[in-house]
Amino acid sequence: MPTEARLADGVRLALTTFTTAPLRAGRVDRATAGTAMALAPAVGALLGALLGGVLLLAGAVTPPLVAAGLTVGLGALLTRGLHLDGLADTVDALGSYRRGEAALKIMKQPDVGPFGVVALVLVLLLQTAVLAELVGRDAVAALAAVVAGTAAGRLGVTLACRRGVPAARPEGLGALVAGTVGWVAPTVGALAVALLAAPAVPGRPWQGPLAVLGALAVAAGLLRHLVRRFGGITGDVLGALVEIVTTLSYLGLVLTG
Template identity: 80%
Template sequence: MPADGRFVAGARLALTTFTTLPVRAGRIDRAVAGTAMALAPAVGALLGALLAGVLLLLATVAPPLVAAGVTVGAAALLTRGLHLDGLADTVDALGSYRRGPAALEIMKKPDVGPFGVVALVVVLLLQTATLAELAGRSWPACLAAVVAATAAGRLGVTLACRRGVPAARPDGLGALVAGTVGPPALALGVVAVALVAVAAVPDRPWQGPLAVGVALAVAVALLAHVVRRLGGITGDVLGATVEVVTTLVYLGLVLSG
């Protein structure tokens, strides 16, 4: 497939994977999947801009906590709740202290266990609380913060799909995207998200990039642990990475705010 055709197909796949936008996916193979995972932060930035608009608009007519809660709900709706589902399944598998196929079987169960429930509650509470604080900032800072955090969460997926990280199963989303992202695409994504994060805390321009860096470092450690326990990544692991990184960046942006 020509490079321009692969880029268009990858952009379509990224949009259908990370949002509910009614975009029809085209050809899907590992090359296209790699392009989609490299473009994940850009899709996150688009989603973040939409969510920032929801937050800022609602904050003009409702208390910040209400605006933040609705924004978190909108984020779940715009992503089909897939990332939250992945978070719950991944935490349940890791919390079982089982390894390999036994842990993967837990992830495939439709129910949510106690570890998963706690993880969902903590993440949703933290995201709501931090968004409520961000709603009180100037609109440029709020916009930059939400865009940076949402893009960083998808950058976590780019990180998880870098070369050298295996898939846990021979089929599924993890097998399609594992190891498809090269160093240049990952480096470009890190620089782009860090630059956006600079504007999130105008009086401390270092804080945004630092928050992104710390969140990605945690993601690296989490992914290494997942590979040891499960044998590689799965679609659920990618979803969990999105929520963990997004939440940590939000937290980093409001500390000492």
């Protein structure tokens, strides 16, 4: 496949995987999937720019908590709630203390258990609280925080899809994307996200990058644990990493502000 065609298909796959963008799917294979997963942070940055803009506009006419709630809700809507669903399923499987196939069966169940409910409530509350705190800050810093945090969450997926990380199942999204990304994309992505985070803490440009890189370090440790428990990655694991890294990045940027 020509490089230009693979890139175009990868862009379409990245947008349709991480957002509700109404695009027609192109060719879908592991090469295209690798391109899409490498581009995940860029899609996150675009989504973060949109959400940051909504937060600032809503914050100008509504109380900060209302603006933050609307922004978090819009984020869930624009991603079909898939990442939140993955978080709930992953935490339910972890809470069962089961491993391998037994844990994967729990993740496939359509209902959400108590562990998943608690995880969803905690993540949504933290994201709303952090975004509400950003409303009263410098507009450039607030926008940088949302963009960097949202991009960092998708960079967690890029890290999880690097070579050497197996899929937990022979089918599904995990099987399609596992091991499709080399080390160049995560490295470049980490540097780009760190640069995006620099303006998030005015006067202390090193603290924003430190916050998002710290969140990614936590994600790397969590990923190793999930691979040991489940045997590899699944689409649910990728969704969980998005929400966890995004939340930790947002939180770190507020605490360092």
